[in-house]
Amino acid sequence: MIEDRNLVLVVTVIGIALSGPGSFAADAGPVAVSNWAALTPPDQSDWSAKRIAKYADLAGYDIGQPRAVLSVPSLKLDVPVYPDSDRKALEAGAVWVRGTAAPGSEGNIAIAGHRDGFFRPLEGVPLGTRIYLNAKTVTQVFRVVSVEIVDALDVTPLAEADEAILTLITCYPFRYKGYAPDRYIVQAQLIEEESPAIRSGHVGQPQSPAITINKNGVTP
Numbered sequence: 001m002i003e004d005r006n007l008v009l010v011v012t013v014i015g016i017a018l019s020g021p022g023s024f025a026a027d028a029g030p031v032a033v034s035n036w037a038a039l040t041p042p043d044q045s046d047w048s049a050k051r052i053a054k055y056a057d058l059a060g061y062d063i064g065q066p067r068a069v070l071s072v073p074s075l076k077l078d079v080p081v082y083p084d085s086d087r088k089a090l091e092a093g094a095v096w097v098r099g100t101a102a103p104g105s106e107g108n109i110a111i112a113g114h115r116d117g118f119f120r121p122l123e124g125v126p127l128g129t130r131i132y133l134n135a136k137t138v139t140q141v142f143r144v145v146s147v148e149i150v151d152a153l154d155v156t157p158l159a160e161a162d163e164a165i166l167t168l169i170t171c172y173p174f175r176y177k178g179y180a181p182d183r184y185i186v187q188a189q190l191i192e193e194e195s196p197a198i199r200s201g202h203v204g205q206p207q208s209p210a211i212t213i214n215k216n217g218v219t220p
Helices: 002-018 049-056
Strands: 068-072 077-083 094-096 108-112 130-134 139-151 165-172 182-194
Touching: 130 165, 139 165
Parallel strands: 077 094, 108 165
Antiparallel strands: 068 077, 068 130, 094 108, 130 139, 139 182, 165 182
């Protein structure tokens, strides 16, 4: 529970810190991914028991449509990306951090997720890995250029950018017992854009009956 609250708090603090004159509005950008309902449930084989239970607890809860779907084919990772306005969104997928660029747009697009759930496959992600961010009007293709570990309240990786970059955030260490003190930051540069398409379809809405970050940087 402590770690859940702290990741939500960090996402909220970052969003508030980045909101203001000149920042991106929370409701800007694509509103939904039209073929979300066609996606299938996630692979939970490496999730923690707590995260599996919290995902199951979403039965009957209306999260709404995601803003995008994040896909890393080489890691078999597919996750819906929701606005950070609903605290339960972090259990249903990943969240787009308020105040950063919207999925599908230019700027620094920040997305957060749990280290023992959807974002578990990011542990040791190789440089050069391709990441697809599938928004309503465009699929952005990114290449991982850096991985670093920062303090939990360090917002410098989320500075505004003139070009499209993707910043993924999760707690660190990945296998730490208890509240993880740091954040694992993956940054990727845009290399191309495509027409929107779900890349593999390994995630989906909760299904019935189970359901209706070295401090100076790390080289994987």
